[in-house]
Amino acid sequence: MYILRPRSSVLAAVIKRSTNQSFDYVIVGGGTAGLVLANRLTEDSDVKVAVIEAGTFPEDVVGNMTQVPAYAPQFEGAELDLEWNFTTTPQAGLGNIPVSYYRAKALGGCSDINFMAYGHTSKGTHQLWADLVGDDSYTYDNMLQYYKKTMNFSPPNAETRLANATPTYNADDTATGGGIDVTFPSYAQSWSTWVAQGLAAIGLPQAQSFVDGNLLGHSWQMTGITQSTGIRSSAQAGYLRPVLSRPNLTILNGTFAERIIFNGDTASGVEVTSKGETYTLSPSKELILSAGVFQSPQLLMVSGVGPKALLEQFNIPLVKDLPGVGQNMQDHITVPISYQVDVVTSSTLEGSALADAITEWNTHGIGPLSNNGGDYIGMEKAPAEFRANFSAEVVKQLSALPADWPELQYNVLPATVSTTSIGGEDSVLGGNYGSMLASVIAPQSRGNVSIASASMSDAPLINPNIFTAQADIDLLLTAFKRVRQTLQSSAMAPIMIGEEFYPGPTVQTDEQILDYLTETVRPFSHGFATCKMGNSSDPDAVVDSHGRVFGIKNLRVVDASAFPFLPPGPAPQIQVYTLAEKLADDIKQTVY
Ligand SMILES: Cc1cc2nc3c(=O)[nH]c(=O)nc-3n(C[C@H](O)[C@H](O)[C@H](O)COP(=O)(O)OP(=O)(O)OC[C@H]3O[C@@H](n4cnc5c(N)ncnc54)[C@H](O)[C@@H]3O)c2cc1C
Known part of the structure; x- marks a missing residue:
């Protein structure tokens, strides 16, 4: 390990915690995608947004460790409070051993701990994406405007x-x-x-x-x-800190989403806990899941949206039988x-x-x-x-x-x-x-994420099925x-x-x-596509090309899980940022 020397000017965070207000949108997960949405949706000062994040600013947990680019390799295996410290199920392709799977628990999410690679995916990959989901918005030429916004x-x-x-x-x-x-x-x-x-x-x-x-x-x-500071530019540095003072943005850090509340087939709110207190947030427009490749599908499943047989196994009342939830996991x-x-x-x-x-x-x-x-x-x-x-x-x-x-x-x-x-x-x-x-x-191996119980507090069962x-x-x-x-x-x-x-x-x-x-061989921690995007004729699709969950109203998934596949290239985070930029535009144009 390099010796950690906190910079004297580690940025302090001031977070507003008032929940005594109503919101148009509630975003679960203040990670890579969630903070893009938080920034873009609050550009309109009339729109009120709350972000629920289990972690907090990384500087409050590990000093300047996430800011120093050369420290990037140190997050793997470090078992810091900044991470969820997930382990996979025993992997058949690896001689039946379980391996660590890194996910950040922090404002900024995995953009705080990754290797910072920036890049686009290929033109042909975008064409395949557009063809698979039946939406030409995903061609390279049409997505270029969103890449540039990142x-x-x-x-x-x-x-x-x-x-x-x-x-x-x-x-x-x-x-x-x-x-x-x-x-x-x-x-x-x-x-x-x-x-x-x-x-x-x-x-x-x-x-x-x-x-x-x-x-x-x-x-x-x-x-x-x-470049001027040599500091990592994460989602929290790039998308959150510049807009922290917006009065229409509320960041609820240290807050854990437990389950989605439904009114019939409409997502009406989310139950959360913070410091032992449980309460419900009910957005007037939409609930948006940006809890990442494992916890977005987990939250859907524990709340009653997922493969019917699995939910029955845990006595979870069925809201919508969606067999694709948690399937189709891909990693480099x-x-x-x-x-x-x-x-x-x-x-x-x-x-x-x-x-x-x-x-x-x-x-x-x-x-x-x-x-x-x-x-x-x-x-x-x-x-x-x-x-x-x-x-x-x-x-x-x-x-x-x-x-x-x-x-x-x-x-x-x-x-x-x-x-x-x-x-x-x-x-x-x-x-x-x-x-x-x-x-x-x-990669042609396909994994999945499942649940061990009806509680979000039990880690999801992660099976990347790699090297099979x-x-x-x-x-x-x-x-x-x-x-x-x-x-x-x-x-x-x-x-x-x-x-x-x-x-x-x-x-x-x-x-x-x-x-x-x-x-x-190890997964690259680029897990994607567990709430697969697709068109309505695809029985395994979980969200449509606007990130809306099939069969449920007022509920979207916007993060690494909401892709049809894992695009090639060194920079999956840029795919996530770019999709979030695009879906933020979609959300702004939605008439409720
Ligand atoms: C070690 C590592 C190296 C990587 N290297 C690169 C790289 O160099 N370049 C690249 O482009 N990509 C890289 N990636 C991949 C990239 O970082 C991720 O694909 C991307 O950041 C995922 O974004 P996301 O929004 O889906 O999820 P995340 O950024 O993980 O955000 C999810 C957020 O939701 C929060 N959350 C989850 N559950 C709950 C809950 N119940 N209640 C409240 N909050 C919750 C989490 O704490 C987290 O902050 C790397 C990833 C890792 C882990």
Whole structure:
């Protein structure tokens, strides 16, 4: 762990807690999506909004830990009060072991603890989305206006970045004035400049920073960081703090949603608890669920909306039989490969080097602590020579995806990676280490989330079912081999020290690699699509293309759960922000 040095000016939060008023909209979950809605809906001063959030400002829990980009890997496995500390059910694809699944409990939600990657998904993915839900609003051209509303771009700092770390992007693809501060970190990792050459050596083309509807290629990664301060730009920093003083916005932090109240087929309110007190909030217009990929479907189920047989099992009175609630869960998967290297990485950021970095970041917002670690990325389809080994069935399955949907993703990390989490502490090893992550971003395994009881206080049963589809096994094997090709390319040879450090040269045959993958593969914490968006003829769809729950009035779901699928790319949070921007417009246009 880096030593945590709270910045002297950690932003204090002042929250209005008065519930003694009526609201037009009540939003459950002040996370990534919920705070976009809170901001946009209260732009009209006549509209009153309450946000219910179980957590509070992260600064009140962990000082400035969430603000420092380089601390991003530390949230995984840290079991902080800032997280729900969920564990999956035993995973058949991983030799029947349960694994941690990270979700933030805080204003800002997972945007407080993620890796800050910023980017769009592909044009073909948007077309598929529009086709599946029967709504042309979701084509790339039509969603571009909402992507731009999420972005307040600052060009890279040419004075602080390495000369050979100049990002390629088209200024016309950027925007200013949007919710999240976006830039390339002021400090570029030397490790990434070498990985860039390795990815070029194995044949990936140069991309334009993944904000132009193309994901195929390699590029420096845009990030949600405020360049002038080097601070993470989360949903609470970008969308909430600037509007905290609006009198028509009420934030109820430390408040837990227990169940939705129905009047027939209309959602009339939500029962909440705070400090041992239970009360009901009844919006005059709509209740909006933004409690995330697990708790939005959980709240629906404990309240009587979900698969009938499951609800009967827990004696939950049925409001609406919706078999798709909690189904269709999708996540990206990843494994690491590490080497000792002859460039400075985070592995040696300790002692006086760390002290200097803290001073540099505290004083100017620059230096190694202003970098999120994952500042370079490559994506591609499995190359033909690997695809030739896939079964006809797997090839057919993958060919249903658009031509521009990459299947494999290659991330960088300037450190080693432990076997149980992304992010590592290397000082005990001595020397510098560099890693790449081999990932699958066209997963075919499908998981689900269910309930253990009729109470929201019991954690949801999370079963991502990862690494169960043959396509995912074939793709991860390919990704692993492609990362090895990158790391063993002559382009990277000048900085590689010795043999592969992890998993190491004893892992050679396909059988040995598959054993390593099974032991090591983890979900990327990009869970999506458990309240699937679809059209009314889709029996598994939970919400329509406006986020409205089928068969229920005045109830919407707006968050990672309300997607038809998990879009490819390094930045699912940007998909969430963008959907929330779009649905905020839909809500504003709704006549009640
Ligand atoms: C470790 C990690 C790394 C990631 N890296 C990236 C990345 O680099 N780039 C990227 O684009 N995406 C990344 N993601 C994914 C991305 O952050 C999420 O997909 C996205 O933030 C989810 O947004 P959401 O609004 O659906 O949910 P959340 O942001 O999780 O918000 C849900 C909110 O609801 C609250 N809540 C839940 N239940 C209740 C209840 N009953 N009562 C009151 N409040 C409740 C929660 O506390 C939370 O604040 C990462 C995620 C994680 C965890």
